[in-house]
Amino acid sequence: MTTPQTPAQHSVAVRPSEGHHTKTPVIAFLGTGRMGGPMAANLARGGFELRVWNRTTSRTADLAQHGAFIARSPAEAVEGAGIVISMMADGPATERAATGPDGFLARFPGLIWVQMATVGASWSARLAVMAARQGVTFVDAPVSGSQGPAQEGQLVILASGPDRVQGVLAPVFGALGRATLWLGPAGDGTKAKLVLNSWLVNLVEATAETLSFAGHLGLDPSSIVELLRSTPLGSPYAVQKATTMLAGNFTPAFALKHALKDAELAVQAAHSSGTRLALTEALLPRWRQTALLHADNDLSAVYITA
Numbered sequence: 475m476t477t478p479q480t481p482a483q484h485s486v487a488v489r490p491s492e493g494h495h496t497k498t499p500v501i502a503f504l505g506t507g508r509m510g511g512p513m514a515a516n517l518a519r520g521g522f523e524l525r526v527w528n529r530t531t532s533r534t535a536d537l538a539q540h541g542a543f544i545a546r547s548p549a550e551a552v553e554g555a556g557i558v559i560s561m562m563a564d565g566p567a568t569e570r571a572a573t574g575p576d577g578f579l580a581r582f583p584g585l586i587w588v589q590m591a592t593v594g595a596s597w598s599a600r601l602a603v604m605a606a607r608q609g610v611t612f613v614d615a616p617v618s619g620s621q622g623p624a625q626e627g628q629l630v631i632l633a634s635g636p637d638r639v640q641g642v643l644a645p646v647f648g649a650l651g652r653a654t655l656w657l658g659p660a661g662d663g664t665k666a667k668l669v670l671n672s673w674l675v676n677l678v679e680a681t682a683e684t685l686s687f688a689g690h691l692g693l694d695p696s697s698i699v700e701l702l703r704s705t706p707l708g709s710p711y712a713v714q715k716a717t718t719m720l721a722g723n724f725t726p727a728f729a730l731k732h733a734l735k736d737a738e739l740a741v742q743a744a745h746s747s748g749t750r751l752a753l754t755e756a757l758l759p760r761w762r763q764t765a766l767l768h769a770d771n772d773l774s775a776v777y778i779t780a
């Protein structure tokens with residue numbers, strides 16, 4: 475039987491905090507897109523020493539101004555770090571950063587790998603196995619909240635993994651979000667994220683269809699938005715998306731391509747667990763069609779084809 479380690483017993487590359495007796499972990503951050511960029515910036519603002527890699531280097535310019543070291547490869551970013559956070563688009567991109575040319579995974583046993591992108595249940599399990607083979611502790615911790623909460627450090631972190639790393643990760647997650655839920659063994663965070671995003675895509679689909687339905691009946695759809703806003707029927711998220719749909723403002727906070735990926739991952743996870751998501755399956759054909767032209771727009775662009 476193994477004895478659970480306390481957070482203090484876990485060995486993590488650290489540097490002394492200026493003016494404090496405590497030490498802060500050196501963090502490598504991989505993937506500085508719409509979510510990863512502001513998350514990394516919050517870590518830099520929080521006083522963590524940061525080593526950053528992104529496939530497109532120009533997307534790291536802000537972080538260099540925050541004092542982050544900009545690496546040329548995932549392996550270079552992870553050099554000397556105790557924790558690596560990945561926030562890339564999907565499972566294949568994440569695996570490539572881990573085990574592709576210049577991947578970090580085989581080189582740094584003892585590392586803590588916090589995987590925060592939405593990669594789906596199968597990919598999370600696969601990455602966890604790859605990490606275990608290399609003596610790397612895998613933490614599966616996707617986030618709820620989009621670009622605004624990422625910028626404001628107000629994400630909700632759906633964490634899962636071994637208890638022994640909760641202490642060392644507490645200040646890291648504290649800089650990124652307003653709450654951390656530890657849900658169980660690695661993989662449970664991703665499962666919770668898929669459940670939430672199945673809810674989210676159905677809410678957006680229902681919102682788009684509702685506005686379109688109102689228009690076809692000859693009603694002013696904005697009057698329906700007001701009804702949703704002023705009754706318990708409308709969630710703040712649905713009202714916000716309804717408002718941007720009617721304004722024709724599809725500036726991405728959560729790109730349709732990623733929402734579609736999550737809907738597909740949720741349907742796959744449901745199949746694997748012996749059930750079906752009839753509503754989520756029903757929206758897929760039209761969302762795929764919409765994504766042919768609007769993949770990089772916000773997911774509220776599904777209103778265009780509703």
Ligand SMILES: NC(=O)c1ccc[n+]([C@@H]2O[C@H](COP(=O)([O-])OP(=O)(O)OC[C@H]3O[C@@H](n4cnc5c(N)ncnc54)[C@H](OP(=O)(O)O)[C@@H]3O)[C@@H](O)[C@H]2O)c1
Pocket residue numbers: 504505506507508509510528529530533561562563564566567570590591592593617618619620621727728729732733736
């Ligand atoms: N936006 C949201 O509201 C939201 C909320 C919660 C979770 N998420 C999830 O968080 C993750 C990131 O989302 P995001 O909105 O930040 O997406 P994004 O702006 O599209 O950024 C994607 C990131 O992945 C990198 N990437 C994509 N393909 C790659 C590849 N083949 N190899 C290496 N790097 C690659 C991109 O690098 P380049 O800069 O080189 O393209 C970029 O750093 C996704 O899994 C998404 O589902 C998003």
